[in-house]
Amino acid sequence: xxxxxxxxxxxxxxxxxxxxxxxxxxxxxxxxxxxxxxxxxxxxxxxxxxxxxxxxxxxxxxxxxxxxxxxxxxxxxxxxxxxxxxxxxxxxxxxxxxxxxxxxxxxxxxxxxxxxxxxxxxxxxxxxxxxxxxxxxxxxxxxxxxxxx
Amino acid sequence: xxxxxxxxxxxxxxxxxxxxxxxxxxxxxxxxxxxxxxxxxxxxxxxxxxxxxxxxxxxxxxxxxxxxxxxxxxxxxxxxxxxxxxxxxxxxxxxxxxxxxxxxxxxxxxxxxxxxxxxxxxxxxxxxxxxxxxxxxxxxxxxxxxxxxxxxxxxxxxxxxxxxxxxxxxxxxxxxxxxxxxxxxxxxxxxx
Numbered sequence: 001x002x003x004x005x006x007x008x009x010x011x012x013x014x015x016x017x018x019x020x021x022x023x024x025x026x027x028x029x030x031x032x033x034x035x036x037x038x039x040x041x042x043x044x045x046x047x048x049x050x051x052x053x054x055x056x057x058x059x060x061x062x063x064x065x066x067x068x069x070x071x072x073x074x075x076x077x078x079x080x081x082x083x084x085x086x087x088x089x090x091x092x093x094x095x096x097x098x099x100x101x102x103x104x105x106x107x108x109x110x111x112x113x114x115x116x117x118x119x120x121x122x123x124x125x126x127x128x129x130x131x132x133x134x135x136x137x138x139x140x141x142x143x144x145x146x147x148x149x
Numbered sequence: 150x151x152x153x154x155x156x157x158x159x160x161x162x163x164x165x166x167x168x169x170x171x172x173x174x175x176x177x178x179x180x181x182x183x184x185x186x187x188x189x190x191x192x193x194x195x196x197x198x199x200x201x202x203x204x205x206x207x208x209x210x211x212x213x214x215x216x217x218x219x220x221x222x223x224x225x226x227x228x229x230x231x232x233x234x235x236x237x238x239x240x241x242x243x244x245x246x247x248x249x250x251x252x253x254x255x256x257x258x259x260x261x262x263x264x265x266x267x268x269x270x271x272x273x274x275x276x277x278x279x280x281x282x283x284x285x286x287x288x289x290x291x292x293x294x295x296x297x298x299x300x301x302x303x304x305x306x307x308x309x310x311x312x313x314x315x316x317x318x319x320x321x322x323x324x325x326x327x328x329x330x331x332x333x334x335x336x337x338x339x340x341x
Contacts, residue, residue, distance in 0.1 A: 044205070
């Protein structure tokens with residue numbers, strides 16, 4: 001039993017296609033909720049990134065790898081994984097420029113260090129989320145792209 | 150007290166199920182079934198972590214362990230066979246090494262503080278400061294996020310870089326520019 005029975009049968013099943021199509025937007029939306037609600041409840045950039053990638057991978061499993069590659073090309077994925085880490089490090093560098101230590105978010109807002117912390121955490125978590133989501137997709141592409149036809 | 154007893158009962162049930170599942174997976178020859186059962190194992194550990202009030206970790210375990218890694222293992226199975234090769238001989242040496250390591254690990258846990266002990270060193274160092282002052286210093290209710298993103302922001306930056314490195318490794322080794330076409334993979338790339 002290779003991977004082909006899974007992929008073939010999945011693509012032929014009408015129910016799975018319909019339910020999957022309905023579910024994917026909600027999974028992506030839930031990922032955004034987890035991303036931006038991480039300050040108040042469980043979750044954060046890492047979990048959000050993984051959930052976002054799970055939604056995209058579900059899409060690829062149902063509609064085929066090529067459909068996802070069309071929506072998110074390899075180049076975008078490779079830029080994305082670097083962009084998130086760059087955003088994280090960038091916040092650290094900016095906080096150094098503004099007179100604090102590396103990743104000391106308090107200095108990002110001159111009037112209220114707590115607001116600076118809010119801003120710093122928001123941006124840093126966003127960086128983590130972007131990197132994790134694209135990393136998961138990149139690893140999935142790397143594995144699934146080599147599958148036997 | 151009643152609630153505590155119920156919690157312990159659920160904990161014990163989860164533990165027993167996890168051990169039974171682990172033994173069953175170890176004896177399985179079908180890698181496809183093993184991959185699926187690993188997903189269930191991750192879900193059980195997510196339940197376990199929820200009981201420990203570590204909801205952030207449980208969330209991650211459910212998403213990564215039961216979700217993404219199952220898909221990645223299935224993707225890897227697609228490149229090899231989904232049946233484990235029969236073992237050539239009984240690895241008595243391996244059993245000995247594993248048992249000795251396990252016994253040493255159990256011996257090591259004897260020095261650890263009791264589970265849930267409030268006087269354990271881990272709860273005496275910086276944890277009280279985080280719990281007491283993080284709302285004034287950081288101003289967000291989820292202390293886990295405060296610790297991860299701000300107090301320990303440097304560590305999280307390192308972790309993000311590790312994840313980035315994982316993807317770079319996967320792209321370099323398996324990605325579209327490795328120079329090998331799909332057809333060539335069929336010979337000599339298997340597990341045996």
